[in-house]
Amino acid sequence: MQNVIERVLVTREEIEKRCDELGKEISEAYKQDKEAPLLVALLKGSVPFLSELIKHIDLDIQFDFMNVSSYQGTQSVGDVKILKDLDISIKDRRILLVEDIVDTGRTLKKVTQLLMNKGAADVKVVALLDKPERRVVDIEADYIGFTIPDEFVVGFGLDYNEHYRCFPYVGVLKKEVYK
Numbered sequence: 289m290q291n292v293i294e295r296v297l298v299t300r301e302e303i304e305k306r307c308d309e310l311g312k313e314i315s316e317a318y319k320q321d322k323e324a325p326l327l328v329a330l331l332k333g334s335v336p337f338l339s340e341l342i343k344h345i346d347l348d349i350q351f352d353f354m355n356v357s358s359y360q361g362t363q364s365v366g367d368v369k370i371l372k373d374l375d376i377s378i379k380d381r382r383i384l385l386v387e388d389i390v391d392t393g394r395t396l397k398k399v400t401q402l403l404m405n406k407g408a409a410d411v412k413v414v415a416l417l418d419k420p421e422r423r424v425v426d427i428e429a430d431y432i433g434f435t436i437p438d439e440f441v442v443g444f445g446l447d448y449n450e451h452y453r454c455f456p457y458v459g460v461l462k463k464e465v466y467k
């Protein structure tokens with residue numbers, strides 16, 4: 289275990305197994321549609337999760353990326369800025385938003401509203417992690433990988449100031465790293 293990690297919360301094997309389950313659920317939910325959903329992944333944290341999840345979705349899905357930023361270090365700054373918009377038109381498309389974590393919920397709320405305003409037929413959310421104790425806005429993901437306690441986590445896409453994203457598991461960051 290890397291020495292900045294206090295303890296591992298979710299192992300690589302648990303993530304793979306859960307992505308398989310989520311992929312099957314999602315495939316089942318959208319299988320009657322004429323057109324498969326467009327997965328919209330939020331850069332950068334959701335990239336490892338998107339990569340694992342799409343292996344398990346048995347539909348002709350497409351994916352695209354948006355980049356919004358809301359965190360500096362371990363602090364949510366409240367204001368969600370759009371740094372990169374979508375390339376593909378989402379008018380009348382069913383969207384599945386792919387997130388690494390729902391924490392305060394501000395990012396999800398803002399992006400969901402934005403996609404609806406652009407004319408999406410429907411927006412659902414799949415999140416690898418959910419930290420419900422930290423929520424400040426009323427929003428929930430439709431598909432959740434793991435519910436975790438109120439601790440700052442890194443790995444499998446999640447960073448602390450752009451570090452530790454590439455750990456293959458999700459772990460609690462030692463407080464001495466950021467205090």
Ligand SMILES: O=P(O)(O)OC[C@H]1O[C@H](OP(=O)(O)OP(=O)(O)O)[C@H](O)[C@@H]1O
Pocket residue numbers: 330331332333334356357358359364387388389390391392393394395396446447
């Ligand atoms: O529920 P919230 O409190 O809004 O927090 C969740 C969001 O914050 C992080 O993004 P960040 O801005 O750190 O971008 P990143 O994915 O590039 O790390 C994370 O990846 C989520 O998108």
Ligand code: HPA
Pocket residue numbers: 359389391439440441442446447448
């Ligand atoms: O616990 C977290 N870790 C990394 N990034 C985050 N963005 C929101 N919560 C977290």
Ligand SMILES: [Mg+2]
Pocket residue numbers: 333359446447448
């Ligand atoms: Mg981040």
